[in-house]
Amino acid sequence: MAKGAAQGAAQGADAAKAVAQPDAGQHQPNPEQQKAAQDWAPLEEKCMSAIKDAIKDAIGDATKDATKDAIGAQGVQEAVDSCKQTLDMSMKAGDLTSSTQLARTGSYQLYGHALLLADKKQAALAQEYMAVDEAHKCLTDKDQEYAMPYFWRGVVEANLGQNDAALADYTVAEATHRKAIANMPAMKPRYGPTLAAILKEHAALLDKMGRADEAAKLRAEAAGL
Numbered sequence: 001m002a003k004g005a006a007q008g009a010a011q012g013a014d015a016a017k018a019v020a021q022p023d024a025g026q027h028q029p030n031p032e033q034q035k036a037a038q039d040w041a042p043l044e045e046k047c048m049s050a051i052k053d054a055i056k057d058a059i060g061d062a063t064k065d066a067t068k069d070a071i072g073a074q075g076v077q078e079a080v081d082s083c084k085q086t087l088d089m090s091m092k093a094g095d096l097t098s099s100t101q102l103a104r105t106g107s108y109q110l111y112g113h114a115l116l117l118a119d120k121k122q123a124a125l126a127q128e129y130m131a132v133d134e135a136h137k138c139l140t141d142k143d144q145e146y147a148m149p150y151f152w153r154g155v156v157e158a159n160l161g162q163n164d165a166a167l168a169d170y171t172v173a174e175a176t177h178r179k180a181i182a183n184m185p186a187m188k189p190r191y192g193p194t195l196a197a198i199l200k201e202h203a204a205l206l207d208k209m210g211r212a213d214e215a216a217k218l219r220a221e222a223a224g225l
Helices: 002-020 031-060 068-094 098-117 121-140 144-159 163-183 185-208 213-222
Strands: none
Touching: 031 068, 031 098, 068 098, 098 121, 098 144, 121 144, 144 163, 144 185, 163 185, 185 213
């Protein structure tokens, strides 16, 4: 989850630059959009940090008492709140460039991550669907970034027990990574580890479904990356 969050933060920073300095021929942002673009990236970094802290709280202590549980719940709520603020700011920044569309994809993903941590699975799924829709506006299935909304939607679907839907989304995410690597071989050192992580997540779900042979093939591919 941290890797996806980091990717979203980087996209937010790119969006701030794109809205503040649009390409020739694009609509000039109004002052409110410029202010929102400047505020967007720092908010997304705060959102990412809150998610990381919430994950640490969730897995860092196997012997939590009531006080620690309350602190953990507060951390999750902070993640939800900060990621919602990030998404709201992305809306204020507007939809002026493909970079803002790409960055908003990351903001939807991050808010979905936070909602999943809060065990608000249906709400998380809705955000991941919107991330996929946003990706369709500015990316193709040869772009590595196109894969990530599908992967994260699959994670939520798996948490909801929607296994067939999760398998389908993992498959799209994997196929997109393979195309991205074939299209840009120099990026394999960067894209390969992410593909390997997705393959392992996919394999774990297949294991739960009793499809060990298929899972083994995916793990073998991951090991070769």
